[in-house]
Amino acid sequence: MDICVVGAGYVGLTTSAVLAELGHRVTCVDQDREKIELLNQGGIPIYEKGLKSLVETNRKSRKLFFSDQVIDSLSQHQVIMIAVGTPSNEDGSTNLTYVKNVVELIAKSIGGHKTIITKSTVPPGTNEWMIRSLVDQGVDRQLFDVASNPEFLKEGTAVDDSLHPHRIVIGAENKRAAKRVKSLFRGIHAPVIRTSLTGAELIKYASNAFLAAKISFVNEIARICDVYGADIKDVQKGIAADPRINPFFLNAGLGYGGSCFPKDLSALIHSAKLKAIDPILLEAVIRVNETQIDVYLNKLMQRIPGLKNKQITVWGLTFKPDTDDLRASQSIKLIQRLLQTGCSVHTYDPVTDLKNDQVIHHSKLYESVEHSDALIIATEWHQFLEADWERVKKNMNGDLLLDCRNILDPDRAKKYGFYYVGVGRS
Numbered sequence: 401m402d403i404c405v406v407g408a409g410y411v412g413l414t415t416s417a418v419l420a421e422l423g424h425r426v427t428c429v430d431q432d433r434e435k436i437e438l439l440n441q442g443g444i445p446i447y448e449k450g451l452k453s454l455v456e457t458n459r460k461s462r463k464l465f466f467s468d469q470v471i472d473s474l475s476q477h478q479v480i481m482i483a484v485g486t487p488s489n490e491d492g493s494t495n496l497t498y499v500k501n502v503v504e505l506i507a508k509s510i511g512g513h514k515t516i517i518t519k520s521t522v523p524p525g526t527n528e529w530m531i532r533s534l535v536d537q538g539v540d541r542q543l544f545d546v547a548s549n550p551e552f553l554k555e556g557t558a559v560d561d562s563l564h565p566h567r568i569v570i571g572a573e574n575k576r577a578a579k580r581v582k583s584l585f586r587g588i589h590a591p592v593i594r595t596s597l598t599g600a601e602l603i604k605y606a607s608n609a610f611l612a613a614k615i616s617f618v619n620e621i622a623r624i625c626d627v628y629g630a631d632i633k634d635v636q637k638g639i640a641a642d643p644r645i646n647p648f649f650l651n652a653g654l655g656y657g658g659s660c661f662p663k664d665l666s667a668l669i670h671s672a673k674l675k676a677i678d679p680i681l682l683e684a685v686i687r688v689n690e691t692q693i694d695v696y697l698n699k700l701m702q703r704i705p706g707l708k709n710k711q712i713t714v715w716g717l718t719f720k721p722d723t724d725d726l727r728a729s730q731s732i733k734l735i736q737r738l739l740q741t742g743c744s745v746h747t748y749d750p751v752t753d754l755k756n757d758q759v760i761h762h763s764k765l766y767e768s769v770e771h772s773d774a775l776i777i778a779t780e781w782h783q784f785l786e787a788d789w790e791r792v793k794k795n796m797n798g799d800l801l802l803d804c805r806n807i808l809d810p811d812r813a814k815k816y817g818f819y820y821v822g823v824g825r826s
């Protein structure tokens with residue numbers, strides 16, 4: 401099938417490469433000329449395992465193309481997949497500017513029949529709005545079908561998640577559109593969940609909200625473990641043995657971040673409130689996440705009461721390992737709070753750095769802890785687990801190790817002479 405994917409961000413680019421890999425002829429378009437130029441020269445704008453080679457292979461076999469000629473491509477293709485960004489507005493609602501722009505361009509350029517598939521995460525009712533908007537702009541109702549096909553890919557494993565999904569969700573206004581979407585993923589073995597347009601939109605939000613709720617739940621239990629002297633890892637193991645709970649997304653830590661969970665929770669809360677639903681649980685999930693940094697700053701201050709002029713090293717800047725994405729990173733929020741205390745902040749990250757003059761960023765792991773009074777592990781990069789901890793301790797001035805992702809064994813850390821503080825364990 402010939403497909404036009406609009407948007408060459410995380411989702412658009414990965415989906416384009418995967419659809420090409422599945423045998424389709426894909427043109428990925430973006431108005432960002434520089435990005436398209438880079439892609440056409442064999443470069444890749446993001447750090448994502450396996451994506452560069454997948455793009456390269458399919459580009460060379462002429463199944464994947466990149467173009468900044470958005471309107472031309474829209475008019476030439478019968479199948480259009482919208483994968484543009486849907487950032488948050490100040491009030492938590494979704495900024496649909498990019499989606500609206502694409503809908504306008506489709507309305508302007510439509511000649512023959514189009515199947516319009518929404519991949520972008522959009523609030524409940526958006527796909528229905530899209531139909532009304534196209535008709536209002538004078539497009540013949542017979543000329544298009546709309547379908548919703550949300551993505552569930554995680555940064556760091558985006559390619560693998562797309563090739564081996566747990567489910568394919570298809571929200572469609574009719575059988576013809578549903579069939580078309582299903583045929584895109586021929587070759588992928590996953591259950592297909594067929595629902596309405598709004599049903600698909602809500603599956604996406606409910607999935608992310610549920611995962612975020614699991615994280616906030618375990619983080620709250622970790623706070624209780626702390627005050628009663630229990631180990632969250634044992635509690636986690638004990639509850640996860642029940643298949644109704646399962647072990648995934650139960651790692652206590654500094655809280656969730658990234659481009660999806662914070663934004664999607666705010667959007668869902670906004671959508672609920674628009675219809676006079678009080679989203680009690682969803683708001684609590686956010687509250688636990690927002691106060692998680694306070695908990696660990698308090699622990700730092702308990703051990704080092706006057707932080708002013710002290711040297712604190714933070715390992716890990718990204719919102720999670722195996723990505724270079726700093727969006728809504730809890731680590732960055734923690735660093736901002738540390739700077740407010742007047743301490744000197746040193747950082748290290750395996751793939752990225754911080755453009756902040758107030759922070760001293762190091763490109764060498766062991767150098768980053770030299771003379772530090774405390775080390776905070778903010779992201780669980782594998783490299784940290786494998787560090788020579790004896791060397792780390794020797795380089796430091798102080799002994800506080802704040803393991804905000806519970807990557808180390810407390811007893812082992814103590815053997816090296818650290819004063820170890822984990823999340824719900826010490």
Ligand code: UDX
Nearest residue numbers: 551552553554555649650651653656657658660719720
């Ligand atoms: C998420 C969803 O998982 C994915 O399905 C969706 O399509 C996009 O949003 P992503 O943002 O890439 O993916 O990251 P994810 O792996 O879900 O992690 C989100 C945050 O939760 C990270 O900050 C991570 O550190 C944190 N997390 C995750 C925990 O704190 N504990 C856990 O047990 C798991």
